Amino acid sequence: xxxxxxxxxxxxxxxxxxxxxxxxxxxxxxxxxxxxxxxxxxxxxxxxxxxxxxxxxxxxxxxxxxxxxxxxxxxxxxxxxxxxxxxxxxxxxxxxxxxxxxxxxxxxxxxxxxxxxxxxxxxxxxxxxxxxxxxxxxxxxxxxxxxxxxxxxxxxxxxxxxxxxxxxxxxxxxxxxxxxxxxxxxxxxxxxxxxxxxxxxxxxxxxxxxxxxxxxxxxxxxxxxxxxxxxxxxxxxxxxxxxxxxxxxxxxxxxxxxxxxxxxxxxxxxxxxxxxxxxxxxxxxxxxxxxxxxxxxxxxxxxxxxxxxxxxxxxxxxxxxxxxxxxxxxxxxxxxxxxxxxxxxxxxxxxxxxxxxxxxxxxxxxxxxxxxxxxxxxxx
Ligand SMILES: [Mn+2]
Numbered sequence: 001x002x003x004x005x006x007x008x009x010x011x012x013x014x015x016x017x018x019x020x021x022x023x024x025x026x027x028x029x030x031x032x033x034x035x036x037x038x039x040x041x042x043x044x045x046x047x048x049x050x051x052x053x054x055x056x057x058x059x060x061x062x063x064x065x066x067x068x069x070x071x072x073x074x075x076x077x078x079x080x081x082x083x084x085x086x087x088x089x090x091x092x093x094x095x096x097x098x099x100x101x102x103x104x105x106x107x108x109x110x111x112x113x114x115x116x117x118x119x120x121x122x123x124x125x126x127x128x129x130x131x132x133x134x135x136x137x138x139x140x141x142x143x144x145x146x147x148x149x150x151x152x153x154x155x156x157x158x159x160x161x162x163x164x165x166x167x168x169x170x171x172x173x174x175x176x177x178x179x180x181x182x183x184x185x186x187x188x189x190x191x192x193x194x195x196x197x198x199x200x201x202x203x204x205x206x207x208x209x210x211x212x213x214x215x216x217x218x219x220x221x222x223x224x225x226x227x228x229x230x231x232x233x234x235x236x237x238x239x240x241x242x243x244x245x246x247x248x249x250x251x252x253x254x255x256x257x258x259x260x261x262x263x264x265x266x267x268x269x270x271x272x273x274x275x276x277x278x279x280x281x282x283x284x285x286x287x288x289x290x291x292x293x294x295x296x297x298x299x300x301x302x303x304x305x306x307x308x309x310x311x312x313x314x315x316x317x318x319x320x321x322x323x324x325x326x327x328x329x330x331x332x333x334x335x336x337x338x339x340x341x342x343x344x345x346x347x348x349x350x351x352x353x354x355x356x357x358x359x360x361x362x363x364x365x366x367x368x369x370x371x372x373x374x375x376x377x378x379x380x
Contacts, residue, residue: 045099050092051124052168052357053101053116060125060149067156068163069120070364072357073149074127075142075170078340079135080218082206084307090339090350091127091168093305094357097350101358108362110324115358115365121156122361125149125165136214139177146181150333160372166360168353169337171307172199172219175292176226182333183231186288186374189332191223191236192279194319195294196264196310197243199223200254205246219307219338227257234258235283239275239322240267240297242312264297267318276325283329288374291334291363293319293356295349302352305344316352320359327363332370334360 043054051057052072060066060073074091081087103116116122128145130138146165155163162185167178172195182189193199200223203216217225226232235258242264245251254261260282267275283289296306299313339353 045102050095050099052095052354053098053106053124054103055116055122055124057124057126060123060153061128061145064148064153066123067121067154068123068125069155069369070115070122070164070166070361071125071149072123072168072361073125073165074168075130075174076127077130077132077138077142077169077174078171078307079132079138080173080222081171081307082218082220084340084343086340086342087169087171087307087338088132089341090170090337090353093341093344093347093350094168094336094339094353095124097347098354098357101354108358110320111327111362111366113362113366115362118365119368120365122365135217139173139214139217142174142177143180146177147184150181151184155369160375161370162375164331164364164370165333166357166364167333167335167337168357169335169339172292172294172337173217173222174337175290175335176217176222178333178335179226179231179290180229182288182290183229185376186332187376188233189231190233190283190287190289191226191259192283192289192291192326192329193223193236193238193259193294194240194292194297194322195238196240196296196313197294197308198238198241198250198254198259199294200227200257200259201250202253205250223259224253224257232257233287235287236260237262237279237282239279240264240314240319242310244310264313267314272318272321272325275322279322279326280329283326285329286371287330288332289329291323291329291331291360293334293336293360294338295336295353295356296338298352303349305340305342305349306338307340308338316355320355323356323359323363327366329363329367330370330374331360331364331367332374334364336360
């Protein structure tokens, strides 16, 4: 039996030295000398409780003293959608799809950088508890949570710069509470908005006789609301557009909100470098910038699991290339939204969502610490 085992192991390339040891003897020796961490802390990617990329989990809202530099925060909210609901399950799906990201296998070859083994402490802050039965309460909860997460705590290495977040949605309206909190720190923000849709629609573009304050905010009007509230600059970009419109007057409304529009077809008709140049020519590199990625910017072939599909979208490799090409911008926050796993096939959408979050984290850590002069004076 032992000879057969040796022959099989040799055939598989295992060294002869190992083959000569008795299997029980190896186990015994290892038990005598190894620490608990050596023996039991080596989970395979498919094992363990799912945090994003196996990062340490802290309930950051319950523990304001936990220091960190960049964090993931789940926002399981989807009651502002106009079509297919289900993105409340996005954060847990993205976390499950992120399991092949680990600090040991976290090196991003496109960026030549491992965001999980650098200066920044990167953690998973869990989810914001959001009610699914009252949107006015939900937006209050999300806004207060983001304010607490960002305003009330300091990052590890700096007393003057708050930590940064990549939010895992949730429908796209979660951008608004995130930007409200960031605005209190940095003032107006440039927005780079990867999406098939404009999301700058005024609420009356959704035809309904019935109206209330909370019906102003939905996942197609939150950028309009952000502009109304003075959260955005004049240097904003939509990228990947191919939405159907009410008419060209939608673009006139969009113009008043100071967005440059890059259409989905531009990436193959004019090329990826055209898209990169348009973004970099519009967004000043050293001013606070928010990157929001609706996964429906990708073609439905890669995003069955989303709420409002639009045929003719980008390839994942194209989106990744664009994100890598704008990594020099000053990203103070971002999100990945509209992953809706009930419609997803074979975790394709959620795996793309996890990759996008990884690219955003890579950019935020690679760029380095935020310049304290960007933080509003009275907050230092
Ligand atoms: Mn959107």
